[in-house]
Amino acid sequence: MTIAIPDHPPEGPIRALGLLSGGLDSTLAVRLLQEQGIHVECVNFFTGFCVQSHTAAIRNPKPGAPPPRHDALHAAQALGVKLHMVDISEPYVEIVTNPRYGYGKNLNPCLDCKIFMVRKAWELKQELGFHFLFSGEVVGQRPMSQRKDTMPKVPREAGAEGWLLRPLSARILPPTEPERRGWVDRSRLMDFSGRNRKPQMALAEQFGIVDYPTPAGGCCFLTDENYSRRLQDLWQHRGEKRYTLDDIFLLKAGRHLRPAPHFKLIVGRDASENNFLAGFRQGRTAIRAPNLPGPLALLEGSADDADLELACRIVARFGKGRNRSEVEMDTETAGASRRLRVRPLAAEDIPPDWYL
Numbered sequence: 001m002t003i004a005i006p007d008h009p010p011e012g013p014i015r016a017l018g019l020l021s022g023g024l025d026s027t028l029a030v031r032l033l034q035e036q037g038i039h040v041e042c043v044n045f046f047t048g049f050c051v052q053s054h055t056a057a058i059r060n061p062k063p064g065a066p067p068p069r070h071d072a073l074h075a076a077q078a079l080g081v082k083l084h085m086v087d088i089s090e091p092y093v094e095i096v097t098n099p100r101y102g103y104g105k106n107l108n109p110c111l112d113c114k115i116f117m118v119r120k121a122w123e124l125k126q127e128l129g130f131h132f133l134f135s136g137e138v139v140g141q142r143p144m145s146q147r148k149d150t151m152p153k154v155p156r157e158a159g160a161e162g163w164l165l166r167p168l169s170a171r172i173l174p175p176t177e178p179e180r181r182g183w184v185d186r187s188r189l190m191d192f193s194g195r196n197r198k199p200q201m202a203l204a205e206q207f208g209i210v211d212y213p214t215p216a217g218g219c220c221f222l223t224d225e226n227y228s229r230r231l232q233d234l235w236q237h238r239g240e241k242r243y244t245l246d247d248i249f250l251l252k253a254g255r256h257l258r259p260a261p262h263f264k265l266i267v268g269r270d271a272s273e274n275n276f277l278a279g280f281r282q283g284r285t286a287i288r289a290p291n292l293p294g295p296l297a298l299l300e301g302s303a304d305d306a307d308l309e310l311a312c313r314i315v316a317r318f319g320k321g322r323n324r325s326e327v328e329m330d331t332e333t334a335g336a337s338r339r340l341r342v343r344p345l346a347a348e349d350i351p352p353d354w355y356l
């Protein structure tokens, strides 16, 4: 017996749930479906590693720079779609620490990450009664998760095979269920591939979209070489591949130095970062010059008197008293304060391999 596949779902408009980063690609994917009269809502996942506005919010903005914004929220507002924001940071730890398909160039487990996010989006789709999922992925744009051979793997392993539409590359990919059922007109979708951004920019112009973030930097800190080195260092010196949200937020701010295996320093680079670090003093030693402008630093690990003196000398090197023969430095551990007089280290006395 052949079961007829209906042209349309039984009732109401077609409803699609998209994964929205707020970048140009996911924005265009939304617009392509809206053009076809499809009701679109989006989901954005919080992993703790999102670049988004974090760096801009932590550091002092450049004079005249626009205030930091949340790209996905901004895009959702501009597109007129509802945004579901879902915190997946807790189960995501397992994806980062134990990825089945391994890491990319840095500690980015892109394939596992995509599979996990599509699985979570699929659960939301089922719960909220959407007809299919879509994303702004483009064939060949990223080396790990957006290759022609790995793209089908994502929905298959996420339990959503046939139900994840990629509107920007749809015409060079096998038809998905919403296309086969006539819910989406495949001929009005795109055939983009590769890393060339010009077709997307031309389509953006066609849609009158001018305000979108630059694609540089990837969608999360895990693609960043320096950040990955700091995370690797954290795991190595803890003796286990685990992290908390505090850990991964702190890796985003300040200079990080490890003068010895048993302790490291996080040194604020401007007033804004100092304020940010001040919120993380608990469980760490805070170091600061009491009478001179300079950074707030946090010491993580265990430090004896000699370590503390060395730490103060390093922190003093980044403050206004760096050229003095001696400066006072305050340290505070669990509410207990000490004042030390130290000689600031010279720049050349800090070996390059202390910097993480």
Ligand code: SF4
Pocket: 108, 109, 110, 111, 113, 114, 145, 218, 219, 220, 221, 222, 223
């Ligand atoms: S860059 Fe980060 S968020 Fe994007 S797919 Fe890779 S691991 Fe996931």
